[in-house]
Amino acid sequence: MVATGRKSLDSISGADADTTLVARTKTGDVSAFGELVDRHQRAVYGIVSRMVDDRDDVDDIVQDVFVQAYRSIDNFRGDAAFSTWVYRIAVNMTIKQMKKIKARQAASIxxxxxxxxxxxxxxxxxxxxxxxxxxxxxxxxxxxxxxxxxxxxxxxxxxxxxxxxxxxxxxxxxxxxxxxxxxxxxxxxxxxxxxxxxxxxxxxx
CATH class of the missing domain: 1.10.10.10 (Winged helix-like DNA-binding domain superfamily/Winged helix DNA-binding domain)
Incomplete structure (x- = not known):
């Protein structure tokens, strides 16, 4: 086995893994942020899809949420869990987008x-x-x-x-x-x- 010099995330769970990935992202490791997306995309999708009907709108908002999270990652101080932080971004962004797409919301829910x-x-x-x-x-x-x-x-x-x-x-x-x-x-x-x-x-x- 080749030593990598970095503790495998397989041996880290939950918030600790997120903390490690956030730290790597802040150093410019884009792949680390990709792992954060993989870990939280389903939950973010769930939040948005329960507030917005149209699947295309949901996909666009979810993408925008993670773009915003990446751009704001240096502002994440760890006072709350990364998951809670990104959920808040998701809720706030969805609320703003709902105002724009309200007229196009499907009648059938x-x-x-x-x-x-x-x-x-x-x-x-x-x-x-x-x-x-x-x-x-x-x-x-x-x-x-x-x-x-x-x-x-x-x-x-x-x-x-x-x-x-x-x-x-x-x-x-x-x-x-x-x-x-x-x-x-x-x-x-x-x-x-x-x-x-x-x-x-x-x-x-």
Whole structure:
């Protein structure tokens, strides 16, 4: 076996591997960033695809997310995990792009915001005859989230869709945990008001 002088990433897991790859990327190792893309592309795609219907738009946004991440890599200080940092970029970029593509959003929604809906909703729409009602509910949820201020959209998607903890979100956004909880509280209060006829939004505090 030929020694490489560098610890194999196979023996490193999770955030430690990301930290190693980020450090290599900052030295100009483009292949290291390619590995970061491989590790997180599926999760980023999942975030974007739950907020945007059109697959071509999703692909474009995902690509733009990683371009932005690469350009901003020197600004990544490690206060939050790389995954949380890139998820925030994904959410913010998707929110901005949604404003541009809203008129082109498909009328038929296959499975929008399913993960977030499962976290927020208590209604049972599992029966086949109620699928149309579930689609209408999910579209109402999508529209309600789109009406939130961007800062509230970000915490809602990161917390409920990507299952980030409030501590992780706080580090990623450079604010206190209390601020995150406050934003979640106000966001969910607005969602409850918008979606009273559909389901109860889970309490966050």
């Amino acid at each position: 296959d499975d929008p915001l399913n993960g977030l809906a499962d976290q927020l909703a208590s209604c049972d729409f599992d029966k086949p005859e109620r699928q149309a009602e579930r689609k209408a509910r999910d579209e109402a949820l999508r529209n309600a989230i789109a009406k939130l201020p961007e800062i509230h959209q970000t915490v809602v998607v990161l917390h409920y869709l990507q299952n980030c903890t409030c501590d992780e979100i706080a580090r990623a956004m450079g604010c206190s945990v209390g601020t995150v909880w406050s934003r979640l509280h106000h966001a969910c209060k607005k969602l409850r008001g918008e979606l009273t006829d559909w389901f109860e939004v889970a309490k966050v505090c």
